[in-house]
Amino acid sequence: MPHRAELVLLIALGSVLAGCSTQPLRSGPILPSMTAPAPSMPSAEDAAAAFKAALELMKTQRFDEAEAAFRALAEAHPSLSGALTNLCILRAQARDRDAALHSFSRAVDANPDNAVALNWLGVLYRESGDYLRAEQAYRRALAAQPQYASAQLNLGILYDVYLQRPHDAVLAYRGYRDAGGADLIVEAWIRELEARHGTRTAHSGAAP
Amino acid sequence: MAAREATRIALSLPIERSLPRRVEATRAALDALTAAADYGFAEITTAATYEIAVMYRELGGALLRAPRPRGLDALEQEQYALLLEEQAFPFEESAIKAFEANLARLDQGIWNESVQRSAAALTEMVPARYGKHERRDLRYASPG
Numbered sequence: 001m002p003h004r005a006e007l008v009l010l011i012a013l014g015s016v017l018a019g020c021s022t023q024p025l026r027s028g029p030i031l032p033s034m035t036a037p038a039p040s041m042p043s044a045e046d047a048a049a050a051f052k053a054a055l056e057l058m059k060t061q062r063f064d065e066a067e068a069a070f071r072a073l074a075e076a077h078p079s080l081s082g083a084l085t086n087l088c089i090l091r092a093q094a095r096d097r098d099a100a101l102h103s104f105s106r107a108v109d110a111n112p113d114n115a116v117a118l119n120w121l122g123v124l125y126r127e128s129g130d131y132l133r134a135e136q137a138y139r140r141a142l143a144a145q146p147q148y149a150s151a152q153l154n155l156g157i158l159y160d161v162y163l164q165r166p167h168d169a170v171l172a173y174r175g176y177r178d179a180g181g182a183d184l185i186v187e188a189w190i191r192e193l194e195a196r197h198g199t200r201t202a203h204s205g206a207a208p
Numbered sequence: 209m210a211a212r213e214a215t216r217i218a219l220s221l222p223i224e225r226s227l228p229r230r231v232e233a234t235r236a237a238l239d240a241l242t243a244a245a246d247y248g249f250a251e252i253t254t255a256a257t258y259e260i261a262v263m264y265r266e267l268g269g270a271l272l273r274a275p276r277p278r279g280l281d282a283l284e285q286e287q288y289a290l291l292l293e294e295q296a297f298p299f300e301e302s303a304i305k306a307f308e309a310n311l312a313r314l315d316q317g318i319w320n321e322s323v324q325r326s327a328a329a330l331t332e333m334v335p336a337r338y339g340k341h342e343r344r345d346l347r348y349a350s351p352g
Contacts, residue, residue: 047351048351051351055347055349058347059347080351082348082349082350082351083351085348086347086348089345089346089347089348093346114348116345116348117348119344119345120344120345122342123342123344126342150342150343150344150345153342153343154342154343154344157340157341157342160340161340184311184312184314184315185311185327185330185331185337185338187314188311188314188319188323188324188327189327189340191314191319191324192324192327195324
């Protein structure tokens with residue numbers, strides 16, 4: 001029989017992984033058998049090397065292998081939100097929006113400061129027409145990582161295109177620029193909004 | 209003036225007769241606009257660059273909309289359309305480059321109607337690159 005602490009860990013691991021899909025995972029059970037011995041935990045160095053290898057698989061578009069590698073890593077190291085997030089990204093690209101929303105929500109539950117997962121959530125909420133939740137997700141991403149250019153840009157697009165809040169859009173686009181986003185087209189959007197809505201302000205930081 | 213004259217020449221059948229007239233008129237207009245763009249005044253340069261881009265874009269569009277000869281079967285129509293697309297593509301590319309040249313002037317703080325319209329044209333022509341689309345990371349590089 002596993003110790004009580006091991007059981008708690010296994011149950012927690014199961015709920016985190018289940019967040020990456022509303023469907024059962026592709027190969028085999030999520031959790032090892034309760035009667036089987038608990039898997040041995042690889043060292044932190046091994047985990048870093050395995051993560052790097054899995055990331056390389058993702059980069060080279062060997063998605064099935066990458067998914068298997070990240071799943072193994074997430075099972076062995078449930079506290080590594082990077083493996084879980086990449087697992088969710090892979091599944092979000094392959095499955096429907098509702099499942100992806102659920103997956104990233106679980107990833108954020110595992111790590112509330114995971115700005116990449118929060119940004120994904122923002123985009124998915126926007127796509128489903130839930131602009132309020134989209135705004136909240138982008139803002140949480142920026143609270144966790146203020147210089148996260150993608151979330152700044154996405155917040156600007158949300159205000160600009162979907163919520164018709166040009167003043168806030170300009171502030172967010174400026175935040176994108178201040179975060180290192182160097183696209184001239186975004187600079188053009190800022191000028192265009194300022195010209196059209198008279199939103200020129202002295203503020204140059206991120207949207208409040 | 210030369211630009212307007214060029215765009216008035218419709219591509220009609222037989223295209224081998226109308227196309228050279230249109231191309232010749234376009235070339236004359238482009239020469240005049242290029243000379244204007246070289247004046248060195250921001251307003252004139254950006255306006256001329258915008259017009260150059262529009263000339264290229266309209267020529268490309270005219271080719272795509274050109275009337276098809278009668279009597280072609282389905283396969284021949286498809287091949288004819290592909291041929292027109294191939295001919296139009298370099299003009300569209302030139303248009304995009306000219307619009308981008310105007311957009312790049314924002315780096316020097318130049319913002320006027322011509323730059324604004326160039327940015328809008330790029331959004332239409334290359335939405336994947338210049339459209340207002342959200343960005344999301346396709347990988348999470350940190351293990352933690």
